Amino acid sequence: MDFMTSGVVLDVLRLLIAAVFVLMGVNHFVPRSARTMAAMMPPRMRGTGILAPLNLVYLTGACEIAGGLGLVFPPTRIAAGIALVVFLAAVFPANAYAATRRDRFGALAVPFVPRLIAQIVLAALILLVAFF
Template identity: 35%
Template sequence: MKPFIVLLSVFAISLLTIKLLEGNYQFALSARIAMSVMLLFTAIAHFAFTKGMAMMLPSSIPYKTEIVYLTGIIEIAAALGLLFPSISTLTGWLLIAFFILILPANIYAAIHHIDYQKGTFEGKRKSYLWFRVPLQILFIIWVYFSTIAV
C-alpha cells in the first residue's frame, strides 16, 4: 500500500508543481516522476529487508540474496531511465517486462504469508500481499501510458 500512496502523492505534487512553473499540466511527465520516486522507495526495501525479500523466492531458486540486490539495482536504474526522454520509452518496455517477471514472487509471498520486513512466514495482513498483484498490473498500465502510449 505504501508504494501506491507514494505513487499517487508524488504524481499530484508533480502535476501541480509543473502547472505552477510552466502553466500547463504534463500528465505523462508527472507520471514518470511519480513512478521514479516510487521505484526508488521500493528499491530501498531490497537493501533494508534483504532477508525477507529473499524469502519471496521459492527455495528452488539459487542466489536469492544476489537476485534481491540485483532487482533493487534494476529499480534504481529504471527510476533514472524514466527521467531521460531519450530512453524513457525503452525504459518503459523494460520496466513492464520487469514487473511481469517479478509478479510470481509477489504471488508466492502472498501464498506463503511472507512478512518481508520481519523475514517471517507470519504476514499479518495477508490481504495486502494479494493487493500487490493488481497493484503491479496498475504499475504496468501506468508505465505504458506514461512512456509508450504518449
C-alpha cells in the same frame, strides 16, 4: 492551455512512478529488507552462487533504480518503461509466493488478486508515462 493536455499530469505521474521505483530499489539494499525479500523467493526459483536469492534481490534493486531513473530521461524513457513492465512480470512469482504466506511475510503478503490487479494497473501506468 488545457491542464490535461499540457503534459503536466503525465510529468507528475512519471516523476512519482520513477521515485517509487528508485526508493523501492534502494530498499533492496537495506539488510533487513533484503533478507525478507530473499525469503520471498519461491523454492523452485532459488539458485546458488550468483543466482542466490540475496544476489537476485540486489540485482532487482539495481533494476528498479535504473528503471526509475530511466523513466525521467527522454532518451531512455521508452526502454526503461518496457524494462520495468518486464521486471514486474519477472518478480511476480515472488509476490505470488509471499501472498500465500501472510503469517510469514505480514504486510508484504498482499493477497494474490489485489496484487495482480495492482501490477497490471502499474504496468499500464508505466507504459503510459513511457510512451507519452
